Amino acid sequence: MAPLSLPSHLPRSVGARPAPDAHTASAQFRDGAFHNSEPASLLAEESRFRLARDFARKGRSGKPSAPIPLVTPSIIKGAAPCSATWLGHATVLLEVDGHWVLADPVWSSRVSPFTSLGPKRHHPVPLALAGLPELSAVVISHDHYDHLDLRTVEWLTQNQTMPFVVPLGIGAHLRAWNVPEDRIVELDWEGSFTTADLTITCTEARHFSGRWLRNNTSLWSSWVIAGPTHRTFFGGDTGYSRAFAGIGERHGPFDLTILPIGAYDHRWPDIHMDPREALLSHRDLHGGVLLPIHWATFDLAFHPWAEPVERLTAEAAEVTLALPRPGERFDVTGALPSSPWWRP
Structure with a gap:
């Protein structure tokens, strides 16, 4: 069924809603909305006005x-077995067994x-869109504006040929933005898509969705990106969940876990992880190297700018961290970036 259009006076970037009965077969969908498997409060004891x-x-x-130090990425001719380039916030260019995958x-x-x-950027994206390699896939965790961007989707649609692999319901936005139907792959939790020898699996997260007044008409997710020999977990945007232990058992161990560490607050404890919970999730997932994301680029919470990474490094006993500057590429089997570049 066709997605529901939104009022014409709203910006096009708001997107579209799926038809009310489009995803009733999903175990996560009931009463007209998607739900977490663990209940999650969005604003504990706080009104939106007060916030x-x-x-x-x-x-x-x-x-x-001070200005954030950036690195202009060096895009190699062919994708490596397991490497990553953090481009800021939750945007990551992944290399998995010869494939390039762009996340959020x-x-x-x-x-x-x-x-x-x-919210405005603290730093520019260190890589121009035109500098991207030929992608095997784009994965998107959910439809919030800091993870799903109209102008970026438009450019990728016009200049690349890869599919957009997304959770249920996000296809409505993509169709409204003229992404061809054969380039949209919508998945429920534990659904998979395979291109060549790369398998991308939609996995559980604990969050919510929405681009205007109504929440949870599309699903949110994490992602497993697995080649023949290497596995990466992309957390996207999530609170801590007991589900990560099950994901680790079913899909791990992972050479690289990419987990959010910022924009946490006592007012929304269930939908954003703090650094301690990111470390706990990494262990639950049976992760090797941990790349922290969802900090540094946008001001979305009340904690000081560098607090997430300072807390992470202070608490990361026996966890191997990659701490790149935005744009700095690293290989999980090589020397990992570790200098505290965020300190003045």
Whole structure:
């Protein structure tokens, strides 16, 4: 069934909603919305008005005090067995057994339906879209603006040929943005898509979705990206979940786990992980190297800018961390970036 259009006065970037009965076969879908397997409160004891007021008053604590050092990525001729380039926030260019996979690509300067309002980048993307290699797939974790970006999707649709592999319901946005039907792969949790010898599996996350007033009309997910010899886990945006232990048992161990460490707060403890929970998730997943994401690029919470990575490094006993500057490529079997570049 065709997706539901939104009122014409809204920006095109809002996207579209799936038809109400489009995903009733999913175990995650009931009463007209998707649900977490573990209940998750979005704003514990807080109104949206009070939250907006506190954001307006919080000052510069969530912003860096100096320019963020960037690295211009060096794109090699062929993708490596297991490497990654963090491009800021949750955008990661992955190399898995000869395939290039781009996760949560966002190149816009603001993560908002509007071009002049909303969270603005602390640093530019260190790689131009035109500098991307030929991709085997794009994976998207959910439809929030800091993970699903209209302008980036448009460019990738026009200039690449790879499929967009997404959770249920996000296809409605892509269709509204003129992505061809044969390039849209929508999956439920534990559903898989295979291209050549690369298998991409949609796995559980603990979060929510929504681009306007109604939440949870599309699903949210993490991703397993597996080749013949290497496996990567991309967490996207999630709170801690007991489901990660099961994912580790079914799909692990992982050479690389990519997990969010920022934008946490006591007001939304279930939908964003803090650094301690990221480390716990990494262990549950049977991860090798941990790449922390979802910090440094946008101001989305109340903690100081570098607090997530400082807490992570202080608590990461016996966990192997990769701590690249935005744009810095690393190989999981080589020397990992570890210098505290975020300190003045």
